[in-house]
Amino acid sequence: MIVVTGATGNVGSALVRELAEIGEKAVAVSRGEKPVDLPGAAEHRRADIGDLDGLAAAVAGARALFLLITGPQLVSGPAPAQVLETIAAAGVRRVVFLSTQGAATRPGSAAYARTVAFEQALAASDLEWTVLRPAGFFSNTFAWIEPVKAQRMIPAPFGDVGLPQVDPADIAAVAAVALTRDGHAGRTYTVTGPEVVTPRQQAAALESALGEPIRFLELTREQARVNLLRFMPEPVADHTLDILGTPTPAEQLVSTDVEQVLGRPATDYAQWAARVSPAFR
DSSP states (O other), X not given: OEEEESTTSHHHHHHHHHHHHTXXXXXXXXXXXXXXXXXXXXXXXXXXXXXXXXXXXXXXXXSEEEEEOOGGGGTOSSOHHHHHHHHHHTTOOEEEEEOOTHHHHSTTOGXXXXXXXHHHHHHHSSSEEEEEEEOOBGGGGGGXXXXXXXXXXXXXXXXXXXXXXXXXXXXXXXXXXXXXXXSOTTEEEEEXXXXXXXXXXXXXXXXXXXTSOOEEEEEOHHHHHHHHTTTSOHHHHHHHHHHHHSOXXXXXXXXXXXXXXXXXXXXXXHHHHHHHGGGGO
16 A cells, blocks of 8 residues: 555545556645545545654554655744654655755755755655655746636747646656565656756647647746735745746756656646646636
């Protein structure tokens, strides 16, 4: 049995489906009241990583865990070592941790301090661990759904600054391999798409997928910050904008780790846009 935390998110939901497709029993864990649509024999358990007793109950009986921290847990909560001790005491031996590229490229940033602390705690533990450090998610552009539907317009900052963003389904696929196959313990994978892509290029790909003209509106940093603060803590929002607007050379590098793990190229943004285009109609 494999437990997937953050099971209603873009990566977690794809991972639950991925595990079901390869015949693994998945336990989907979420902390909110959002309905959970589960495939096959997957089971749902409600828990919050910040509640160690609840976490212990959620992972009971599992051999492996996909660990994701989100929301308040990005900046506060039980010490990472306590979380891992709770997991290990419940019988989990293998952990795949969803970190972020910023943990490596901006390790001194307060926004990533807790994420870095989890990586360090894993390295010091007796668990079999794998760390995934993805670039930005293609699914972040779901934030454009409403303006595309209502105004055929895409608002975004830093229109011509490119990053090697990634399909969440590719992250899930890499996680599934690390959770179910040997040979990935102690490894850290940088998970990116196959190319650098700018917001303006993403808008053009969506326009092509929809077959309708879409206007690109470049936002100021402050306008974009107001939008981000609706769903992420202030330090995370500010450092997200730093990466989007002034990426380091390392943050613009394309990694081959997806292809090395999966034996196929990473999905590009145009492919992703074509797949999800009904959501924008």
